[in-house]
Amino acid sequence: MTIAKDHHVPRFKQTNAGKIKIKTWGKRQVVMFTTFLALFLLTVYGFLTFDYKGISFVQAVTDTIYNVKVMFFQPAMSHFTFGEALGQVGVTIGLGILSTIIGAIISLFLALFAAKNLSSKTVSSAIIIVITFIRAVPTVLWVLIFAIAAGLGSEAVIIGMTFHSIAFLVKAYSEAFEEIDEGVLEALRAGGANWWHIVTHAVIPSTTSSLLSWTFLRFETNFTVAVAMGAAAGAGGIGFELLMASNFYFDLREVGFITYLILIVAIAFELLSTQLKKRFLSGTSMS
Amino acid sequence: MITGEYRSNKKQLTIFLLLLIVVMLASASFTEFNFIYSIQTLPKAFTWIISNLFITEQALEKLPSVMDKLIETVFLSITSTTTAGVSALFLALLGSEATKVNDFFAKLSRVIASVYRNIPIVAWALILLLSFGQNALTGYFALFLATFGFLVRAFIETIDETSSGSVEALQASGATYFQIVMKAVIPECLPQMMSWILYMIETNIRSSTLVGILTGTGIGFMFDLYYKNMNYEVVTLITLSIVIVVIGIELISNYVRRVIL
Numbered sequence: 001m002t003i004a005k006d007h008h009v010p011r012f013k014q015t016n017a018g019k020i021k022i023k024t025w026g027k028r029q030v031v032m033f034t035t036f037l038a039l040f041l042l043t044v045y046g047f048l049t050f051d052y053k054g055i056s057f058v059q060a061v062t063d064t065i066y067n068v069k070v071m072f073f074q075p076a077m078s079h080f081t082f083g084e085a086l087g088q089v090g091v092t093i094g095l096g097i098l099s100t101i102i103g104a105i106i107s108l109f110l111a112l113f114a115a116k117n118l119s120s121k122t123v124s125s126a127i128i129i130v131i132t133f134i135r136a137v138p139t140v141l142w143v144l145i146f147a148i149a150a151g152l153g154s155e156a157v158i159i160g161m162t163f164h165s166i167a168f169l170v171k172a173y174s175e176a177f178e179e180i181d182e183g184v185l186e187a188l189r190a191g192g193a194n195w196w197h198i199v200t201h202a203v204i205p206s207t208t209s210s211l212l213s214w215t216f217l218r219f220e221t222n223f224t225v226a227v228a229m230g231a232a233a234g235a236g237g238i239g240f241e242l243l244m245a246s247n248f249y250f251d252l253r254e255v256g257f258i259t260y261l262i263l264i265v266a267i268a269f270e271l272l273s274t275q276l277k278k279r280f281l282s283g284t285s286m287s
Numbered sequence: 288m289i290t291g292e293y294r295s296n297k298k299q300l301t302i303f304l305l306l307l308i309v310v311m312l313a314s315a316s317f318t319e320f321n322f323i324y325s326i327q328t329l330p331k332a333f334t335w336i337i338s339n340l341f342i343t344e345q346a347l348e349k350l351p352s353v354m355d356k357l358i359e360t361v362f363l364s365i366t367s368t369t370t371a372g373v374s375a376l377f378l379a380l381l382g383s384e385a386t387k388v389n390d391f392f393a394k395l396s397r398v399i400a401s402v403y404r405n406i407p408i409v410a411w412a413l414i415l416l417l418s419f420g421q422n423a424l425t426g427y428f429a430l431f432l433a434t435f436g437f438l439v440r441a442f443i444e445t446i447d448e449t450s451s452g453s454v455e456a457l458q459a460s461g462a463t464y465f466q467i468v469m470k471a472v473i474p475e476c477l478p479q480m481m482s483w484i485l486y487m488i489e490t491n492i493r494s495s496t497l498v499g500i501l502t503g504t505g506i507g508f509m510f511d512l513y514y515k516n517m518n519y520e521v522v523t524l525i526t527l528s529i530v531i532v533v534i535g536i537e538l539i540s541n542y543v544r545r546v547i548l
Contacts, residue, residue, distance in 0.1 A: 035543050051423055132534060132537070136533035136537070137530055149331045228407060
């Protein structure tokens with residue numbers, strides 16, 4: 001709604017011919033246009049400067065289409081049984097569950113101190129700066145860094161994934177806390193409630209549904225992340241099987257089978273998450 | 288009354304917490320995760336991180352080649368996001384309740400988006416690696432496909448939220464489909480869509496590190512190389528340079544978002 005925002009403009013601007021100008025060039029339009037132009041130019045420049053290494057594009061695309069066809073129309077298992085495959089999916093889900101729950105518990109406490117209406121300004125900004133830093137490091141790098149101290153295995157993966165989950169959840173939780181009506185908090189403070197009472201009797205009960213939806217959303221993400229960590233950081237689970245099938249056995253049919261398996265689980269989680277979100281969350285952005 | 292409700296809430300909470308503990312223990316035994324061992328390694332890990340946080344002069348010599356790969360990664364993430372955004376717009380217009388052409392295409396576009404979104408980027412990367420090899424295009428297409436799926440969903444939600452009213456009004460006044468889309472839907476949704484694209488550019492820089500490790504390209508490959516050689520000074524340099532780029536992009540997008548939304 002541009003009109004609502006530009007209501008301070010006193011009268012219609014007119015062109016030389018006397019027509020009313022419909023478009024006005026405010027700061028908003030300038031920034032919008034500049035971003036557009038910048039992204040367009042960067043995209044063109046990017047395509048021109050990539051190192052294509054003289055690849056035959058048509059050949060590669062035809063090959064990919066053929067591979068994808070084999071994958072999706074002739075999925076098969078050759079290096080494991082169906083039961084073992086399900087077990088590996090279970091490991092991946094387990095990694096997702098553990099990192100989400102541990103992350104959620106730690107985040108809950110941190111978010112109370114990160115929310116501006118419940119904490120002091122200094123503490124809140126300090127937490128937000130640390131969180132921003134943690135979020136900026138890709139999960140896989142966290143996992144590999146922890147693997148130096150803990151060795152490759154589920155411990156490093158879960159610590160690394162928990163780190164990133166905390167960075168995400170503290171932001172989401174503290175924003176949910178900040179949406180609480182300031183009047184309610186003030187009334188409780190005036191009534192002599194201490195900080196802990198306010199948190200346990202007002203803040204958490206009134207945000208429970210949104211906290212749970214955010215947590216489930218993160219779990220959905222963490223499942224995908226766990227697949228990736230299995231492949232990139234040797235965490236085991238279905239991601240590792242995927243890496244073996246494609247990079248070591250070159251078995252396209254098995255890649256297809258594993259992809260279907262992941263797809264089914266991921267879509268099931270997504271449906272659950274949308275249902276939860278529809279029921280509990282309204283009007284909150286995802287970023 | 289109130290106490291009764293309070294008590295049942297308490298009972299619910301206890302059941303919920305017990306369930307949570309059971310699920311956690313089951314997952315821990317499934318993944319062979321050792322709580323005590325991980326808590327013990329935490330101090331060790333943090334001492335390691337802090338003692339390796341400083342970039343030595345030796346590592347700084349590698350800065351030009353790190354910058355080179357980093358710039359490639361940034362461009363990879365921008366090109367894949369913008370092209371995916373443009374393609375996603377078309378599918379989102381078909382998929383949204385407000386602008387759908389008919390129910391069949393609406394359903395179809397939602398299904399296509401869901402499939403693309405839920406096949407993990409790792410799978411795309413590994414599949415593309417087979418025919419594209421260690422090439423920038425492997426990363427480009429992997430990021431493109433995953434971003435495409437995500438953006439279609441985000442754009443559909445944006446169009447549904449912002450334009451159902453104006454579409455109805457324009458339909459009533461006899462505007463054609465093309466006019467409605469060009470004059471109402473796109474201008475109204477553009478700021479929100481731009482915000483999503485900026486968010487995905489930032490996310491994709493992190494994702495392309497992962498793709499790079501798997502496919503042997505870009506900054507991810509460099510990280511993996513020095514990591515395996517245990518040259519941790521360069522590893523720190525690479526990590527910090529990624530952090531600076533991601534935070535830089537986040538600050539720019541936050542500014543743009545504040546102005547346009």
